[in-house]
Amino acid sequence: MNANAPIQKTQAESDLLSRFETTRAELPGSVTVTALREAALGQIRDRGLPHRRVEEYKYSDLRAFMKSAAPLAAATDLAATKAVVESAETFGDLDRYRVVVANGVFQPELSDVDQLLAEGVSVFSFADTLDDADASQMLKTPKTGPEDGVVALNTAFVRGGVVIAVKSGVEVSKPIELVQVATSAGAQAVRNAVTLGEGAKLHLLETFVGDTGAGELNTVFDYNVSDKASLAATRLMTGKTEAARLFTSIATLGAEAEFKSLGFIAGPRFTRNQQFVNFAGENSEANIYGVSMAGGEDLADQTLIVDHAVPHCNSREFFKTVLDGRAKGVYQGRINVAPHAQKTDGEMMTQALLLSEDAEMANKPELEIFADDVICAHGATSGQIDEDLLFYLRARGIPEDEAKTLLVLAFLSEAIEEYDEEDVTEGLETRVRDWLASH
């Protein structure tokens, strides 16, 4: 591809350029930040939205999907936000802290700021950090995807988000749910930074509630997991919507750190969940799980790059996809092993179950290994429900639909069970059942 070739702008691209002109004055940040925004927008202007000729977006053509770009969602008020948060059914009655970001703006009044502070967790506005001299640190781009188009789109328009910083040695006693809320239609560009000090431990639940109308949701999570710290991030990407749902994780792991994540997709018309995981210290471990369910015309994309930049780290990637109707599933996973990253242990598996003739799965597991003393494996399968298993269950009196549900649930549960965060296991399995009941 010739990156310099002039492109015919799509409606969405033109909309984005004018969106920038109309909203730039109200977007937060110092001069440095403004320069970063302009550079990011310049990238969109010159190259367009990420499309199928860009390798990383070959199967998820955002440019073709976005017919237009709605304006950014306006500021919201407390009462409206409260109403949406309280009507949300995310993790039922699970005992948890709550941190709320509405239309891209941190809502301290609706967040458990004081209780968290008492535990050693500071929670504050991301937007406020953009005024500082070193604000450019806050708008990180992934080391293994410095020119990613979705991150650029986020940088250009980011309105805010939240910073959650866990003090060294603090094991947060219950999960923190970071709820992102839409109280009115419109696009959202949100950044959240989650920092764990040395030896800290946290289970973060990431949810989204509300309706963005035709506006895309673009959220970047920047995780910094210090030495000996442990972070689990459960991300729910659910709810019916026709607008794009774009999620990016940039994780940086210290030494002897643990990071695990589960990305759960069920419902949106177009979901991209991309994760960039970087091992910066030795003897660390990353376990990345994905559960995707897509029906109708939905597209569910799980993309990740795990960068073994240092020796003696283990990573496990385990992704499950169930597709129905004319849905499309995408898995792109790459494990990079740097020349000196000896004793790396990486194991990647992606499995898809196709419930219809017209569903389509693109599985692309990749290993890029430059070290010679490593254990790395990858695998990919796509198949249909095993008729013999189905018959066995039916021969025991279980009706066909129920038997299928049991088998699909069993298929997806393998990843949910291995993720092994008991607080969410049951809730996620209920969501799988609900999705199946509606398809």
Added chain:
Amino acid sequence: MLEIKNLHARIAEDETEILRGIDLKVNAGEVHAIMGPNGSGKSTLSYILAGKDDYEVTEGEILFNGENLLDMEPDERAAAGLFLAFQYPLEIPGVATMEFLKTAMNAQRKARGEEALSIPEFMKRVKEQAADLNVSMDMLKRPLNVGFSGGEKKRSEILQMSLLEPKLCVLDETDSGLDIDALRIVSEGVNKLRSPERAMIVITHYQRLLDHIVPDVVHVLSKGRIVKTGGKELALELEKNGYADYIDAAA
């Protein structure tokens, strides 16, 4: 209880004819053994009774307690009281054995218009039956049949049968892959279920199983037809002389 009339069937995919006119009547309280050489159609008959759609019935009918069995879905047949103990029970990763048992029992109860079992009642029944069949709690916690030995799988089948309390049990080569001790445990499990209200069809190659589960009637199946019917002494005769006489007779 079961009446098979002039049943002809073939493999749906390639139209190979397997059953060529089977007539069989099984009354409540009776145990029928069906013996025969490899390829005679024994397993096909059991799959057709259970409703596997790999086979196509081209002629004849099957009545189960007066109802047309061939019109029913596999799960409807099970709820109506038919149970097939599989020759090769399937492994289902991700489905816990306990969960499976509860789902199956309650699905059948629901189909019959009965209330779902309470958890304590369900547990009580499972524990009782499992103890008799030497099925450990550890096995019940594992995914269904996953990592079970051949004997464990067959005991798991008989446990399911005991819990589901079917009217007609079809045992497809339940003795295959069993050592002497396992054979005894499984046979005792089956014999416990013998009752005047229940019928059984025991499909086997060997006389051995019939020493433990003594049949009322023995049929010899060859090339898709029942070529000889007799009492339990017929099994002994087959053990001594082999199937050669009957294969020729059918040809």
